[in-house]
Amino acid sequence: MIKPEEGNKRVYFDHAATTAIHPEVMAVLVDALENNYGNPSSFYKEGNIAGRAMEQARTRIAETLGVKAEEIYFTSGGTESDNWAIKGAARMHNKKGKHLITSSIEHHAVLHSMEALEKEGYEVTYLEVDADGLVDPEDLRAAIRPDTILVSIMYANNEIGTIQPIEELAKICQEHKILFHSDAVQALGAVPLRPSDLGVDLMSFSGHKLYGPKGIGILYKRRGTRIAPLVDGGAQERKQRGGTENVPAIMAFAKAIELAYSDLEEEGERQIKLRDRLIREIPKIVSHAKLNGHPTRRLPNNVNFSFEFIEGESILLLLDAFGYACSSGSACTSASLDPSHVLLAIGLPHEVAHGSLRISLGRENTDADVDRFLEDLPKVIQRLRDMSPLYDDYINDKIEALIPQEGGNRLVREGGYGL
16 A cells, blocks of 8 residues: 655645745735835825825836736726626626627636626627637637627636637727726736737736735726726725725735746746646556646646546545645635536536646746656556546446546556555
8 A cells, every 4th residue: 555655745736726925025015014004095194105105016017017007906806806897897888788708618707797797687608619728719700799898708717727819809809899808817927918918908817826915906907998886985996996905915916926027937937847747747647637728828837637537526635645735626616516617618528527637836846846746646546546436347348438548557456555
């Protein structure tokens, strides 16, 4: 019986879910919490200091992203930014029409916003994607109607990492004078992203995906774009978003974005090497394993595989015992027993979609982490398949595999692996 080695350090492979705060970002956050506690809407000294610090942070973020400071609006996170962009655009422009377009693989912050608007009488077209998770720009062009007022397509998928042709999709919307929103929560800090170069009208970001604090987000709103407020209650954010601004988190977010962009290309190339090694090696050491998402047009840190005959939750639990923090999909739906809507949308059958594993790399991950993982993963898969009735049926030729055996040995029953 092979057991996890005692004393191994934990390996965090779930940066798509959240990231640890960078030490330099933490220093900014703690200093601001201690010394910048004023309400930026107040007229006295403490409020003025907080207000200036907030606007300086807004300017720094805008300069890093290549946009205007007045186009940056602070929110509580990516979910609020998505909700505000979609609901705000729909409610502001519903006299022109009530037709919206999105894709079938969006984050639930987008999909649930669309569903909420459907209950208000809006009509939504959900574009299908190909087997790699890509939206076909011609499908978007064909779906546009005279009453279409908004298109929302994510920059990069949070589960399978596929990067969409955002610039091309935005251009189609420009040609038809339709607002275009993109959820770029997973992309910020991972790819060289500049909203003004992409031609988007609205773009959502979140702080905790790039080593910043939780509870802070941004909605980029291109100058001249009109959307209705979502949060009422005050005149903050130029009367567009009520609520006292979280100045310490805003200042920390600005620092996190600057740090991410300071070595974006170098760090991206480093993570791509680790990513591609995992993509290349996993099918060699584990049979009936399928890569999900585009093989190259994907986020630098994203690896997503399906393993036949077993369930993703079991993989995560056993990997956790071996010292790895991974995911089977979006952390926002981890309590659900349903298979990923993203994996179903790219054509995986339910029984294969259930056996998915997402590895999302980060700055602290090393070649040694990947070495160890590639040693331990076959043990985990073997152990779970030893307990799987489906795999037993496959071994006894009662069922056929849905994923071809491209690599790995046909696992044997002797010994197995246990804890």
